[in-house]
Amino acid sequence: QKEVEQDPGPLSVPEGAIVSLNCTYSNSAFQYFMWYRQYSRKGPELLMYTYSSGNKEDGRFTAQVDKSSKYISLFIRDSQPSDSATYLCAMTLSGGYNKLIFGAGTRLAVHP
C-alpha cells in the first residue's frame, strides 16, 4: 500500500464547474499538507499549504484536511480552462524537516 493514494484521473469538467480533488494517506503522523499544480513540462507550483486539520481558502481554491479520516481535499470553484493541469497532493511529518511524500497526481482538464 502506498503512503499516499491519489486517483490519477484524468478528470474532465466543463468550465465553471466545481472540481473536487482528493488524497488519502496511511501515516497518521503527517502534519503538513500541500497541494501543488503542475503544468505540462513545468515544475510544481505551490497552491495551498495546510498545517494539521481544518480548512483553508484562497480565492477559488479551498483545501480541507480531515486527519481523523486521513483524507485531504482540494476544491476549485468556477473552474477555468487555465486550471487544466496535474494536481499533486503532498504531505510531510511534523517536528522539523521531513521529506515530502507525493501522491501520483490527478490530471484535470477544464473544457470551455
Place this chain on the structure above:
Amino acid sequence: GAVVSQHPSWVICKSGTSVKIECRSLDFQATTMFWYRQFPKQSLMLMATSNEGSKATYEQGVEKDKFLINHASLTLSTLTVTSAHPEDSSFYICSARDLRTSGPSTDTQYFGPGTRLTVL
C-alpha cells in the same frame, strides 16, 4: 519571492557522456535542496537531499556515484548525471527551502521549472 531556477531547461546528450544540471535559489538562501526525477505521467520521486556544505543523502535505490550532487553555496546546487544512458532520460526537478526561516506556516519547498534530459 521564493523563486528557484534551473539550467539548462532541456539537454540532449550522447550515451556515455556526463551532464550537469544547476539549481539556484534566486531570492532566498536555501539551506536544503532536493532533487527529484519524474517520468511521464508519474509523480515526483525524491532522489536525494542536500544540505549546504555537507554530503547529500540519497534515497534507497539511487546510485550516488552516478548522480553526483554538490551544494557548495546557499544558492546553488548541482546534479551531475555521470555516464548517462538512455534509461536516465527523464525530467529532473530541484526544490529548495530555507530551514532557518521556516515554521509551521512556511514549512514547504519551492520547485524549479525542471530540466528535461534526453540521452541518445
